[in-house]
Amino acid sequence: MSSSIKLDQLPFDVFLSIIAFSDVQDVCNLRLTCKYLWEQIGERAVWDSLYRTSRLPRPPGPHPTQSRQTLEDLLVRTQNVHTNLFQRREPTRSRTYEVGGEETLTLADRWLLTRFPEKVVCRDIDAPGSEEPTISVAWEAQQERGFLLSSMDCLDVTSYNGQKRAFLVLEQREVVPRPDGLRTSEMILIQVHIGRQKAAPELHFEEVYRCSRFSVGFAFALLSPRVLAVHWMGRHGQCYIWDIEDLYKEPTVIPNDRLSSSEHAWVPYHLACRTHLLSIIDAPEEPSPQTRILVSPINSVLSGDPRATASGILEGSYFRSVAILCDSVIDRDTGETEVVIVGLLYPQTSSPGGQFVVARLVVPPDDGANQERELGVHVQTIMMLFSIPDTVIMIPSWTGSGRFLYSTEDRENGELRAAEVVYDDKTQEASVLSFSIGDLSGIQTDFMRRYAELICFEDEVWWGRVCYTYNEEPDSEGQAQARAQDIWAWRHEGRRMLRVLDFS
Numbered sequence: 252m253s254s255s256i257k258l259d260q261l262p263f264d265v266f267l268s269i270i271a272f273s274d275v276q277d278v279c280n281l282r283l284t285c286k287y288l289w290e291q292i293g294e295r296a297v298w299d300s301l302y303r304t305s306r307l308p309r310p311p312g313p314h315p316t317q318s319r320q321t322l323e324d325l326l327v328r329t330q331n332v333h334t335n336l337f338q339r340r341e342p343t344r345s346r347t348y349e350v351g352g353e354e355t356l357t358l359a360d361r362w363l364l365t366r367f368p369e370k371v372v373c374r375d376i377d378a379p380g381s382e383e384p385t386i387s388v389a390w391e392a393q394q395e396r397g398f399l400l401s402s403m404d405c406l407d408v409t410s411y412n413g414q415k416r417a418f419l420v421l422e423q424r425e426v427v428p429r430p431d432g433l434r435t436s437e438m439i440l441i442q443v444h445i446g447r448q449k450a451a452p453e454l455h456f457e458e459v460y461r462c463s464r465f466s467v468g469f470a471f472a473l474l475s476p477r478v479l480a481v482h483w484m485g486r487h488g489q490c491y492i493w494d495i496e497d498l499y500k501e502p503t504v505i506p507n508d509r510l511s512s513s514e515h516a517w518v519p520y521h522l523a524c525r526t527h528l529l530s531i532i533d534a535p536e537e538p539s540p541q542t543r544i545l546v547s548p549i550n551s552v553l554s555g556d557p558r559a560t561a562s563g564i565l566e567g568s569y570f571r572s573v574a575i576l577c578d579s580v581i582d583r584d585t586g587e588t589e590v591v592i593v594g595l596l597y598p599q600t601s602s603p604g605g606q607f608v609v610a611r612l613v614v615p616p617d618d619g620a621n622q623e624r625e626l627g628v629h630v631q632t633i634m635m636l637f638s639i640p641d642t643v644i645m646i647p648s649w650t651g652s653g654r655f656l657y658s659t660e661d662r663e664n665g666e667l668r669a670a671e672v673v674y675d676d677k678t679q680e681a682s683v684l685s686f687s688i689g690d691l692s693g694i695q696t697d698f699m700r701r702y703a704e705l706i707c708f709e710d711e712v713w714w715g716r717v718c719y720t721y722n723e724e725p726d727s728e729g730q731a732q733a734r735a736q737d738i739w740a741w742r743h744e745g746r747r748m749l750r751v752l753d754f755s
Contacts (some may be wrong), residue, residue: 563626
């Protein structure tokens with residue numbers, strides 16, 4: 252004779268272990284079935300456990316300061332994004348704005364920042380009445396000194412202590428060359444403070460660092476929950492590394508003098524996990540290309556010593572659009588550190604396609620010697636491509652699951668696709684979902700017919716916001732006149748529009 256145990260008779264720790272294997276939506280539905288489950292699932296420990304075991308993309312956590320409601324909101328939102336991107340494959344909301352300027356980016360998945368030569372303007376697209384958001388000036392070029400803004404990057408992250416950090420990086424250049432033909436360029440780092448008002452938080456822009464040089468280049472940044480890396484490229488390019496909890500300390504500067512002559516042809520870039528700084532360096536070596544990966548202890552880097560303690564080689568390919576997929580974990584027995592990254596391998600020039608790969612890096616312990624040890628590099632191909640995408644936006648995830656978008660911006664074969672990759676640390680293998688999105692809502696048409704350009708995807712891995720720009724086609728008469736002169740001329744006609752898609 253069999254006996255059964257009711258849910259309300261289970262010890263709480265057993266109940267937690269069962270919940271840990273449940274889907275977020277199933278848990279939300281389960282608590283509606285009876286008072287006991289409503290009370291049990293209302294405990295923070297349940298959502299703490301779900302957060303730790305979830306296979307959905309999410310920021311680092313859970314943090315002790317995060318309430319049950321915060322954890323639930325994060326998980327429910329990322330579940331909704333997953334459903335809308337990979338099952339419905341259509342946005343829940345779409346808005347369009349006319350944009351000018353040189354470039355438009357998003358900050359904290361809420362504000363649109365548009366760079367003009369003389370200023371950066373900001374609009375809050377989630378504020379009440381955001382169908383026509385108010386435009387305000389966020390930053391102005393120092394035109395009285397003869398400077399105009401030449402590049403912009405903005406990004407944000409949830410730090411390891413659960414705090415939101417946001418930054419704006421600008422480069423401004425002298426308009427008129429000096430008598431010797433040189434122009435001064437300045438790189439400006441700005442910390443963006445986000446107000447606590449929920450309905451319409453205010454932004455405060457605080458300059459924390461500025462430097463100059465006689466060279467023309469561009470600035471872009473990569474951000475982790477601990478480190479900000481600003482790459483100022485061009486002749487005499489170098490990278491500036493900050494601890495985001497200690498921004499007022501002078502940054503560690505990594506010049507490009509570690510590069511071979513062939514490696515200078517490509518832009519090296521640096522990304523950080525919890526324990527190490529990873530430097531990705533491509534080189535068109537003969538007879539085939541290769542990528543060199545250097546690894547430096549993050550504490551040493553922040554102390555001013557960027558010396559690499561290990562290095563590895565990826566032969567036959569360039570490795571770009573790289574992001575952290577699993578944050579570093581130290582093996583207490585061997586002292587080795589494992590970190591998992593995901594990115595796009597560009598093949599040799601004779602091959603038309605590429606491949607998205609996951610690479611597990613095994614970093615040997617630092618023995619204190621002044622030489623680089625061998626970095627273990629274990630690569631798994633997760634997706635083959637017939638052609639190289641024009642744009643790839645790879646969002647760091649830190650927790651083993653992440654999303655990315657990639658687009659082909661071509662009049663004949665344009666397409667926008669979304670992918671979600673999940674890494675299993677037990678099997679040390681990754682799985683991936685990938686689908687084209689927006690067939691019904693006209694997204695694919697924009698990429699095939701309107702010269703759409705993907706500009707941003709959720710600044711953090713749970714938000715589900717996509718932005719791209721496209722050309723509003725001129726009327727048929729204007730289009731005919733343009734094509735009579737040049738079949739591609741109408742690409743530059745009409746207004747440039749920005750489309751904001753929400754998948755949450």
